Amino acid sequence: TQLLEQSPQFLSIQEGENLTVYCNSSSVFSSLQWYRQEPGEGPVLLVTVVTGGEVKKLKRLTFQFGDARKDSSLHITAAQPGDTGLYLCAGGLRVSNTGKLIFGQGTTLQVKP
Amino acid sequence: DVKVTQSSRYLVKRTGEKVFLECVQDMDHENMFWYRQDPGLGLRLIYFSYDVKMKEKGDIPEGYSVSREKKERFSLILESASTNQTSMYLCASSLRFWSGANVLTFGAGSRLTVL
Numbered sequence: 713t714q715l716l717e718q719s720p721q722f723l724s725i726q727e728g729e730n731l732t733v734y735c736n737s738s739s740v741f742s743s744l745q746w747y748r749q750e751p752g753e754g755p756v757l758l759v760t761v762v763t764g765g766e767v768k769k770l771k772r773l774t775f776q777f778g779d780a781r782k783d784s785s786l787h788i789t790a791a792q793p794g795d796t797g798l799y800l801c802a803g804g805l806r807v808s809n810t811g812k813l814i815f816g817q818g819t820t821l822q823v824k825p
Numbered sequence: 826d827v828k829v830t831q832s833s834r835y836l837v838k839r840t841g842e843k844v845f846l847e848c849v850q851d852m853d854h855e856n857m858f859w860y861r862q863d864p865g866l867g868l869r870l871i872y873f874s875y876d877v878k879m880k881e882k883g884d885i886p887e888g889y890s891v892s893r894e895k896k897e898r899f900s901l902i903l904e905s906a907s908t909n910q911t912s913m914y915l916c917a918s919s920l921r922f923w924s925g926a927n928v929l930t931f932g933a934g935s936r937l938t939v940l
Contacts, residue, residue, distance in 0.1 A: 753934070818865075
């Protein structure tokens with residue numbers, strides 16, 4: 713069974729602070745996605761990385777895929793209350809054409825004003 | 826705006842009842858998924874379907890079944906609900922073509938409470 717370990721599970725910080733969320737596995741993934749989920753809603757895709765070592769930026773969010781495609785990180789600079797939510801990483805497996813994803817446990821982020 | 830719609834946002838059922846959770850997508854996606862979301866456990870795959878009338882078990886299929894009679898509709902069935910099936914259920918869909926970066930579009934979720 714493939715596992716994706718996400719850490720930390722909970723993070724409460726003040727507005728303006730920086731933070732990093734990690735996603736680690738012993739499995740190699742063909743892609744790694746990050747989703748954000750707000751209360752009462754389903755997860756929404758933030759980014760997809762597919763190449764080992766790839767770095768993508770989305771405003772104050774920086775996503776990195778590990779060189780070996782086994783891990784990923786999400787870094788938020790100068791967090792704002794609007795960043796509050798549940799962040800989920802998901803690894804893509806090239807086992808079939810069904811697009812099955814393996815999800816991490818999630819990181820609940822609270823940014824206090 | 827493309828959507829995945831879960832018809833019931835909140836349900837309260839009694840132990841032993843049969844429960845149907847309906848999901849409809851308007852994006853002509855081949856793949857549809859049912860996940861269960863519990864705090865600290867992330868999303869766990871119950872069943873998925875890659876075509877009409879086709880289904881495959883996910884990681885936690887016990888106690889659940891599914892039906893996909895039409896491409897746009899994927900139903901999750903709890904034959905005899907139990908209290909340990911109290912959870913948030915998320916439906917998702919995606920295109921069939923596997924490019925190594927398959928993106929899931931999720932519904933808003935159905936929160937089921939079994940008493």
